Amino acid sequence: MKKMITSCKTVILSSLIAVQAMAQQPAADSTSYLDNNFHNKAQLLTNQIIQSKAFQMTYIGVPLIVSGLIVKSNDDHFRSLRNAYISTFRNHYDDYLQYVPLVATFGLKAAGVEGRSSWGRMLVSDAFSATLLAAAVNGIKYTAKVPRPDGSSRNSFPSGHTAVAFMGATILHKEYGLTRSPWYSVGGYAVATATAVSRMLNNRHWMSDVLAGAGIGILSTEVGYFLADLIFKDKGITSKNLDFSDFDYDRNPSFFGLYAGFSLMPAHYQLSPHINLKATTGTTAGFEGAWFMNRYVGFGGRIAATSMPITLTEALPWPEVQQLESNPLNYITTSVGTYLSYPVTDHFLVGGKLLLGVNYIGDNTLFALYQKETEKAQEIKIAQVGDEFNANLTTGVSVSYVLKPQLGIRIFFDYSLNPAKFDTEYFVEMPQSESGRSQTILHSMTLGASVNVMLW
Structure with missing residues (x-):
């Protein structure tokens, strides 16, 4: 009986010592274990999905x-x-x-x-x-x-x-x-x-x-x-597929691709005392690429063309002047800078960027229909905006998925800031016009997607 009691004491004491030792382990070890466990499970689930016949x-x-x-x-x-x-x-x-x-x-x-x-x-x-x-x-x-x-x-x-x-x-x-x-x-x-x-x-x-x-x-x-x-079935197969099952995705995610998206400028802009404009949802398309020195930091750039329709925010004060007609706001952007990437799994990456560059905004003419009660309607120019080069700052976030060793897709959201200056000529009173130089800050946001060649 004494031996049994002694044995029980020994087991209990050993258990308490083990629990105490586990409790005294650094919190970082436990956090590291949870992080690795989550990463492994996410990787396993991803692999199961992408390897299925239906997905392929x-x-x-x-x-x-x-x-x-x-x-x-x-x-x-x-x-x-x-x-x-x-x-x-x-x-x-x-x-x-x-x-x-x-x-x-x-x-x-x-x-x-x-x-x-x-x-x-x-x-x-x-x-x-x-x-x-x-x-x-x-x-x-x-x-x-x-x-x-x-x-x-x-x-x-x-x-x-x-x-x-x-x-x-x-x-x-x-x-x-x-x-x-x-x-x-x-x-x-x-x-x-x-x-x-x-x-x-x-x-x-x-x-x-x-x-x-x-x-x-x-x-x-x-x-x-x-x-x-x-x-x-197996007849007529002369070459087997290359085996990418052991492809090492632990590489620098350099890429080059084609992208397109929707752009929006949320603010209104005063071109003259009587002409207030806003740009409605437009489109952007371009090329983008980056070279990564490691899995996390790279350098690259992009070139993009954007077009956004322009409308009046309020009616013009002259009843005889109606129906604005304008070319869209068109500009081309070239920028370079730093790209960031973080691999959530081998196939999923989140990223960001900070780019500096130049915008070229093309000239634009705003027309309206001018009609007096006894006369036929005629088209008149109510404003003229000259072309201009301006600075551009762009930042953004993205989520990428590497479909194959050489192919990736990306969804991104970008924000751009453009301090812009324009030479303008605008309608004051029929037939008077004034010239000046406008200065404003253009804010734009773009939501889009890209298809990329991975340059491992």
């Missing part, structure tokens, strides 16, 4: 189609960006550019460069893809009957050229990008993106058309290859 087939195509539907109500804003800078652009190279990725695939195959599939399996996969694409694009085109931007016909949505280009790029990606080198994929999708942009520059399609077309092209190819895989 839909993670690009479906979001593009949904994005096309979302931005449809803002198509005019993106078109105004095109009209502001290259309204006379006309070129037919996109009629041929759309086929380049597909021709490249067949050219590599004919040259004896071994890809994923045998000739027979590849042709069946491509036939499925093309059939699905044709059915989807033509079925929607002649059902939706959306007018083209140039008014030539009512079959704008979705873009067939863009769909074909992205189908070809996805075929090139599957046959050679996944089996030989990711740079085949980068090249194919770069050409497809150029085709999509060209369709908008040529005033043949809206932004929503090319987004949906790109999504349909990618999704049709994914389903086409899936159907061929069900038929052929």
Whole structure:
């Protein structure tokens, strides 16, 4: 009995000592454990999702189609960006550019460069893809009957050229990008993106058309290859996919990409004692890139074009002067500075930036209809704003997701401050006008997304 009591005392004493020792461990150890545990669980869940077959087939195509539907109500804003800078652009190279990725695939195959599939399996996969694409694009085109931007016909949505280009790029990606080198994929999708942009520059399609077309092209190819895989199973596979399962994402997240977004200037601006203006929601598009010296700090820059419609905040004081007509507020920004990044997981990164640069704001003329009771209405100039270079300060935050070793997407929110000065001439009383130099601070905010090539 004494031995049992002694043993119990020993166990209890040992337990108390262990508890006390655990309690005396530094809080940092426990915090570190929780942080690592959270990171590991988040990483495991992320890997399970992105490795699933359903995700691999839909993670690009479906979001593009949904994005096309979302931005449809803002198509005019993106078109105004095109009209502001290259309204006379006309070129037919996109009629041929759309086929380049597909021709490249067949050219590599004919040259004896071994890809994923045998000739027979590849042709069946491509036939499925093309059939699905044709059915989807033509079925929607002649059902939706959306007018083209140039008014030539009512079959704008979705873009067939863009769909074909992205189908070809996805075929090139599957046959050679996944089996030989990711740079085949980068090249194919770069050409497809150029085709999509060209369709908008040529005033043949809206932004929503090319987004949906790109999504349909990618999704049709994914389903086409899936159907061929069900038929052929393991037959006709000549090269296995490159193994990126052990790819080390612990690298410097340098990148270069194309972005677009919506911009807004929340403040009102007084151009003259009687003319008060505001800029409504507009659009921004541009290129951005950064080189990182480590995983956290980098240096880079961007160039962007912005266009925002201008309206009056209140009616003009002269009853005979009505209906303001103005070109949008157009400006081009070039800036450089510091980029920050923090890896939440291997695939998710949060970031920020602080950039300094220059804005070039184009000249603008504001017109209004002038009409007396007994006279015909005529268009008169009520203000003229000269072009100007001004300083620019931009900061912002972003969330990035690395889809593949060479491909990432980013959602960002930027704030810009522009101390601006303008030479102005404005209407005082008919037919008097005055000249002066206006000075103000322009505040703008941009919400957008970008597609980036990761330059590890």
